[in-house]
Amino acid sequence: MSTSDKYIDAFVEAFELEDRKEAEVLEYQSIENWDSVGHMTLISELEDAFDISMETDDIVEFSSFLVGKEILKKYDIAV
């Protein structure tokens, strides 16, 4: 599975998306499931998928699908 697919899968799993294309436009609180609890679930999915442990500052900054891609570069993950 590609890195990109793993990244999208994390969003699909965390927010129970029916269409994978929905993930690419998501932002924090743009859908009901991406609230503070959903955010923790997403971070957990990403950490499991990429075997990383994210810093609190990065968790706070992780405000959208696109911003998240930039943040993951700090962990040597190119999506």
Added chain:
Amino acid sequence: MPLLKKPIVVKKFRDFHKYVKKNNGQIGTKQRGIDVNLNNACNLRCEHCFTNSPKGDHVKPVIPADKIAEIADQAHELGIFEWDLQGGELLMRPELLFETLEAIKTERFYMYLTTNGWHMTPQIAKRLADAGVDRVSVSIDSMDPEVHDQFRGKKGSWERAIKALEYVQEAGISPYLNITVGHYNAFSEDIQMLMQYSKDKRYTTLLNVATPGGMWSQMSDIMVDEADKAHLIEMRKKHKNILRNLWDPFDKKNEGVLGCNTINRLYITPLGDVLPCPYVHIKVGNIYEQTLQEISDFGFKIKYFREYSASCLAGEDKNFVKKFMSKEGTSIFKPADAREIFNHEELDEESEGLIPLVNVS
């Protein structure tokens, strides 16, 4: 205020999430929250009030700001991430409330206020948001204003409660519609309508099960039964915006149960007495005599509060209620003493108390 604006809270919330995940979805002995009854005075006369406010019970004592600041520091050190300020009705004395919020240093907690909504205005809602309040919970008993008003003992209280939720939503605070559910209404159409209203308005619904304490002391027939509990889980799956404190909020299937939150969410009365939760009127300490750490350590030495219970002890466990909560005259201000009501097997003061299951790094 979005929680991500509070990095200190995010870190503690994440620790909690990791703990629960490693602990098979159970809360164990992880500290979670604190409920503070700052002052018990109230303008309504609710039939089911668990603090006996309608009887005028201890309506004058207030926990002073310097003590609140001390407790907040202790709570933060314990990893507590959520703080519920309640009464009484705290919006009757807004300056006291805002002084307290300042003392807490709200950037350290997911901060919420429980109110009947009577005194809420758009201006107050904005001030609460500016003071770091993340959520406001307002209890509503029915979609029929007359039913709600009669239950609350004051005409116009339904309309004020409905408006209050709208004001806080407009101010950027998360609105929570609280519903008390007992055996008498769990399957009622009115409750269904309330849940649907909350969903339609994009609120969160918080269910509190009715407990036989305070004004409803000795009334164990109001407690939910197994069929009621199963029905609430069905509603949780259907609506997806419904929470109970003992449910696992991280469970995507919407069926996991963290376990009863006794000691995990300490309740502090205006006299400083500490109870395992708002509804179990058993004293485990006092903030003027012990630290929160000492009180928590003691509380978890009581097996009922340490061991996993899928049922709310005060609202669902009839054996616990019969054995420990049926003494007449018991209230949040006259709680039973844990050292007197539990025997040596139930309270082993020599034991460690904490469950050594999880080591969260």
